[in-house]
Amino acid sequence: MAQEKAKIAYYPGCSLNSTSLDYNVSIKKLLDVLGIAYEEIQDWNCCGTTPAHHTNEALSAALSARNLLLAKQMGCDTILSPCVSCYNKLSHAAKLLGTDAQDMHDFDQKAKKQLTADLEEMGFRVEQSYSFKNYSILNFLLDKRDLIRKKYEQVTQKEGWSPPPLLSKLSLACYYGCALLRPKHADKFDDVENPTSMEQLLAEVGIACKNYQFKTECCGAILSLTNKDVVLKLSKDLIEMTLDCGANSLVVFCQLCQQNLDLRQSQINRYYKTSYRVPVLYITQILGMALGLSEKEVMVDRLFVSPASLM
Numbered sequence: 001m002a003q004e005k006a007k008i009a010y011y012p013g014c015s016l017n018s019t020s021l022d023y024n025v026s027i028k029k030l031l032d033v034l035g036i037a038y039e040e041i042q043d044w045n046c047c048g049t050t051p052a053h054h055t056n057e058a059l060s061a062a063l064s065a066r067n068l069l070l071a072k073q074m075g076c077d078t079i080l081s082p083c084v085s086c087y088n089k090l091s092h093a094a095k096l097l098g099t100d101a102q103d104m105h106d107f108d109q110k111a112k113k114q115l116t117a118d119l120e121e122m123g124f125r126v127e128q129s130y131s132f133k134n135y136s137i138l139n140f141l142l143d144k145r146d147l148i149r150k151k152y153e154q155v156t157q158k159e160g161w162s163p164p165p166l167l168s169k170l171s172l173a174c175y176y177g178c179a180l181l182r183p184k185h186a187d188k189f190d191d192v193e194n195p196t197s198m199e200q201l202l203a204e205v206g207i208a209c210k211n212y213q214f215k216t217e218c219c220g221a222i223l224s225l226t227n228k229d230v231v232l233k234l235s236k237d238l239i240e241m242t243l244d245c246g247a248n249s250l251v252v253f254c255q256l257c258q259q260n261l262d263l264r265q266s267q268i269n270r271y272y273k274t275s276y277r278v279p280v281l282y283i284t285q286i287l288g289m290a291l292g293l294s295e296k297e298v299m300v301d302r303l304f305v306s307p308a309s310l311m
Helices: 021-034 049-055 057-073 084-098 106-122 137-143 145-156 165-169 197-203 221-225 228-244 255-262 265-272 283-290
Strands: 008-010 038-040 078-080 133-135 172-174 249-252 280-282
Touching: 021 145, 021 280, 021 283, 049 084, 057 078, 057 084, 057 106, 084 106, 084 133, 133 137, 137 145, 137 197, 137 283, 145 197, 145 283, 165 283, 172 197, 197 283, 221 228, 221 255, 228 249, 228 255, 228 265, 249 255, 249 283, 255 280, 280 283
Parallel strands: 008 038, 008 078, 078 133, 172 249, 249 280
Antiparallel strands: none
């Protein structure tokens, strides 16, 4: 948990406290193992996600900006937003808050003026501009590559160390999804069409990944609520490509992608009369196990498609 003074404000968002609790736990366990101080933003609220953004952009910006200013009140300018949707919404708000109005186009000037008015109505004293650094889980961990490598060296040098049995059975393909790098306000820390962040991180703990051709294809996202057939088709293609490239498991960082590929895999099998059994793990679960955490500690047992079938 947080040490004397938290250096990172942690914004879990709604789903990491509910349907994706395993992701939340694995992230916090990994941060603890790496000795990274963090503190959850006090009294955080939903970022508004896709519904608010499509209904009222000003509301979406205000919801996200409130979380940033709460982090500021904690003394934190650095925020970790593991959920891709939350990351995008907070990044957009951070850009509005961090850019002087005179340097903006007319549309953004109007959005900033509205945002300032909304925040002041909430009781915040809004400064002219801010300097927030909002991290996704991938660019945050990339910044900690040296720390991850050193921790792995410490773990592997212990007497009697042997690789976790599960990790030795996983043949991984890295799936990024479509929403992390493409938005205009997102940090372009990786190649948009051929990202390699996860491969680089896993290489630091001795894991090589297969060459996966569909790494930035869409899984269907929240169409699962309105057009499930589309999600089943897109997710089936991703699982099929996993096997075609010689992998037996997928590694992800987006909880919506994980749910579409893991939770709905049995639905895919019924619909297409297939028999897929492809585990879909979070990168924080993989890194956590490589750095000494148990399967139970990173909640691998919560997966719908159990990796135990590979053992």
